[in-house]
Amino acid sequence: MDRQNEIHVTSHQLEVVKSIEGFVGEQLNSLLMNVDESWQPSDFLPDMNADNWVERLTDFRQRAVALSDEVLVVLVGDMITEEALPTYQTWLNRLHGVTDQTGASPSPWARWSRGWTSEENRHGDLLNKYLYLTGRVDMRSVETTIHHLINNGFDPQTENDPYLGFVYTSFQERATKISHRNVGVLAKRAGEDHLHKICGMIAGDEARHEKAYKLFMTKIFELDPAKAVLAFAHMMKSKIAMPAMLMDDGRDKKIFSKFSLVAQKIGVYTTKDYAEIIEALVNEWKIEGLTGISGASAKAQEYLCGLSERYLKLAERVSISGAEKFSWLYDREIALAPVV
Numbered sequence: 249m250d251r252q253n254e255i256h257v258t259s260h261q262l263e264v265v266k267s268i269e270g271f272v273g274e275q276l277n278s279l280l281m282n283v284d285e286s287w288q289p290s291d292f293l294p295d296m297n298a299d300n301w302v303e304r305l306t307d308f309r310q311r312a313v314a315l316s317d318e319v320l321v322v323l324v325g326d327m328i329t330e331e332a333l334p335t336y337q338t339w340l341n342r343l344h345g346v347t348d349q350t351g352a353s354p355s356p357w358a359r360w361s362r363g364w365t366s367e368e369n370r371h372g373d374l375l376n377k378y379l380y381l382t383g384r385v386d387m388r389s390v391e392t393t394i395h396h397l398i399n400n401g402f403d404p405q406t407e408n409d410p411y412l413g414f415v416y417t418s419f420q421e422r423a424t425k426i427s428h429r430n431v432g433v434l435a436k437r438a439g440e441d442h443l444h445k446i447c448g449m450i451a452g453d454e455a456r457h458e459k460a461y462k463l464f465m466t467k468i469f470e471l472d473p474a475k476a477v478l479a480f481a482h483m484m485k486s487k488i489a490m491p492a493m494l495m496d497d498g499r500d501k502k503i504f505s506k507f508s509l510v511a512q513k514i515g516v517y518t519t520k521d522y523a524e525i526i527e528a529l530v531n532e533w534k535i536e537g538l539t540g541i542s543g544a545s546a547k548a549q550e551y552l553c554g555l556s557e558r559y560l561k562l563a564e565r566v567s568i569s570g571a572e573k574f575s576w577l578y579d580r581e582i583a584l585a586p587v588v
């Protein structure tokens with residue numbers, strides 16, 4: 249069924265998105281990095297052109313030996329998520345009013361969308377090369393999963409609506425920031441400082457992108473609070489779908505939920521984090537203090553204000569058990585019982 253008929257982007261919404269285009273243009277220099285000053289994946293990888301490249305590569309691989317299978321699985325899942333970037337750029341370009349009409353449009357929204365994509369492109373690139381060079385994971389299986397994921401696509405149920413879209417990205421950028429940062433902490437704990445630094449750089453980009461999307465949405469809240477709060481509540485009711493939920497290694501259609509369980513187990517991304525993100529966004533957009541709204545919008549406001557508490561209670565009840573095999577790790581098994 250085509251859900252486009254259920255949610256209709258109004259002409260007023262399009263006017264709002266158009267009216268903040270100038271503001272977006274003014275902010276671009278602080279929201280995106282200057283390319284010439286930006287980090288690149290090769291800054292964090294062994295220099296294969298150096299005379300002592302073998303030594304450098306050996307050092308690099310030795311450091312990665314410290315990583316546990318749990319950390320590797322989560323890093324692989326995060327990398328695969330990043331590598332499905334073509335899907336996300338396509339999605340971003342479908343949002344009404346934000347579309348890059350020519351592919352090289354000078355409009356602020358189009359410049360944002362290409363700038364965001366080009367920064368994100370470094371994430372999958374760096375993590376992919378990192379993992380390949382460690383020699384610790386089955387790269388063919390990982391690549392097959394990326395191939396399937398891009399092939400399967402992703403439907404976050406944002407219906408090409410820019411309000412729903414920017415709520416989604418505000419949430420998702422914060423979620424990826426948390427996830428990369430936590431993998432970095434675990435890497436450091438294991439003694440792999442280099443991966444800690446890599447994850448920190450990526451998390452820094454995610455933090456800047458989170459700031460951008462929150463800012464776009466703040467502007468929308470200023471101009472159209474009644475509809476903005478409805479959009480926020482709508483996304484929370486349908487729950488934030490993870491961008492890589494349709495991943496498949498060709499053998500196991502449940503590989504995404506297995507990866508999510510490992511992330512939950514080692515504390516990289518948990519139900520508690522989900523609750524924390526809701527709370528942060530409710531505070532950011534000052535939902536409690538919204539005035540002048542009534543009817544469905546006032547109900548949405550009330551729903552949102554109590555929501556993170558509900559997820560926190562749910563988080564207390566999460567329990568995982570059993571063990572799972574991962575093709576990414578040559579079928580090695582990971583116990584899912586939490587570490588005590």
Ligand SMILES: [Fe+2]
Binds near residue numbers: 330368371424454
């Ligand atoms: Fe990313």
Ligand SMILES: [Fe+2]
Binds near residue numbers: 368421424454
């Ligand atoms: Fe991101």
